[in-house]
Structures are given as structure tokens and as C-alpha cells.
Amino acid sequence: xxxxxxxxxxxxxxxxxxxxxxxxxxxxxxxxxxxxxxxxxxxxxxxxxxxxxxxxxxxxxxxxxxxxxxxxxxxxxxxxxxxxxxxxxxxxxxxxx
Numbered sequence: 652x653x654x655x656x657x658x659x660x661x662x663x664x665x666x667x668x669x670x671x672x673x674x675x676x677x678x679x680x681x682x683x684x685x686x687x688x689x690x691x692x693x694x695x696x697x698x699x700x701x702x703x704x705x706x707x708x709x710x711x712x713x714x715x716x717x718x719x720x721x722x723x724x725x726x727x728x729x730x731x732x733x734x735x736x737x738x739x740x741x742x743x744x745x746x747x748x
Contacts, residue, residue, distance in 0.1 A: 654687075654691065654695075656694075656695035656696075656698045656699045657699070658684060659683055659684050659687045659692060659695040660681050660683060660695050660696060660699060661682045661683060662681065663679070663681055663744050664680040664681060664682060664731060665744065666680075672733070673741075673742075676735070677735065677736045677738060677740070678733050678734065678736070679696075679733075679734050679736060679742050680734075681696070681731070681732050681734065682730070682731060683709070683730050683731070684730070685711075685728075685729070687730070687732075689708075689709060690707075692709070692732045692734065693707045700742045702737065702740040702741070702742060703736065703737035703740055704734055704735070704736060704737075705735045705736065705737055706734070706735040707732055707733070707735070708732070708733045709730060709731065709732045709733075710730070710731050710733075711728060711729075711730050711731075712728060712729050712731050713728045714726035714727050714729075
């Protein structure tokens, strides 16, 4: 059974480091579903953005420990995927003014 690509790729990670990686190394970073594997992530990116994926690296990010007074809690963990695109392909998240 094929999954919907939008249920695999949840949102882009937009930070200074991910912007630098996009410019210098043609790599894009996404928050992905925790149960998605590298093959599913690569195919979902190719289908959603019409680009060629060369490689996918994934990592699980643990949630930060947070306190409110004497109570301790933890933010939810998430899974991150770094997708390497073919030279010449790009995904733009913002329109340039």
C-alpha cells in the first residue's frame, strides 16, 4: 500500500544551517514521519517537488527537557531527514522579492 507523500514529508526545517546547506551543498532538510524510511522519503520528495534525489540521511531528534516551576516535562521528539538533490535541482520555500 502506497502512502501519501504529504503524510511522509511534514514540513521543511528552516534554520541558518539548513539555508547554508541548501546554498553550498544542495541539501534540503525536512521534518518527516517517525515511521518513514529513507526510500519512502526519497520517493516522496521526488514526487512532491519534481526533483532528483541522490541521497537521504535521517536522524531522530529527542525532545528538549523543559521546566515550569517545579514541574518537569519533555517536548515531543521528531525525525529529521537531510535530502541531497542532483546538481541543478532546487526546492525554493520562499519567493524572492
